[in-house]
Amino acid sequence: MTTALLVMIALMWLPVALLNLGKGEAKGTGAVTGIVGAVVVLGAIIQAAVFKDAFTAGLLFAHGILYCCVSYALLTGLEDLRSVGNVSLTVALISTIYMLLFYTGGPVLADGTQLVGKSMYLAMACLGYAILTFEVWLAFHGKLGAGIVAWSLIIWVPIGLWIPAFWLMAAGTLPF
DSSP states (O other), X not given: OHHHHHHHHXXXXXXXXXXXXXXXXXXXXXXXHHHHHHHHHHHHHHHHHTSOOHHXXXXXXXXXXXXHHHXXXXXXXXXXXXXXXXHHHHHHHHHHHHHXXXXXXXXXXXXXXXXXXXXXXXXXXXXXXXXXXXXXXXXXXXXXXXXXXXXXXXXXXXXIIIHHHHHHHHHSSOOO
């Protein structure tokens, strides 16, 4: 489920990046962003309810809700983006927590089990998500140019979305 969602999220990241580079228009980009956001939130519900994976669902919920907020801003022509930026800051902090948990593997329980497996690749991906959403917060508060966010999104699409998704779907493992 999550791997397919990662592929789909690129359908929003690239158009938003191109919009920030002056290519495209807000309403069409807002529409695709809203669709992606809604599907990610729905995917998070399925991940938690059907696959019994609340851990992955939490990260999907955070990002899906941010995408819905960005969609609203684009569709309505919201001029003061600081409130959406504040949602992005919250997602950056959540992604940082996920990064730390993937890096350490999470706590070891009394019986010796570890609920969150250690994954260097997912730790790196979550670090990238944290940086991206922190950049959005800075941009929406007027502290960072839209072009920097755009190029970060463009660079991170293959690294943080496509490589883990396609590698997992094709090989059953992550690159490292």
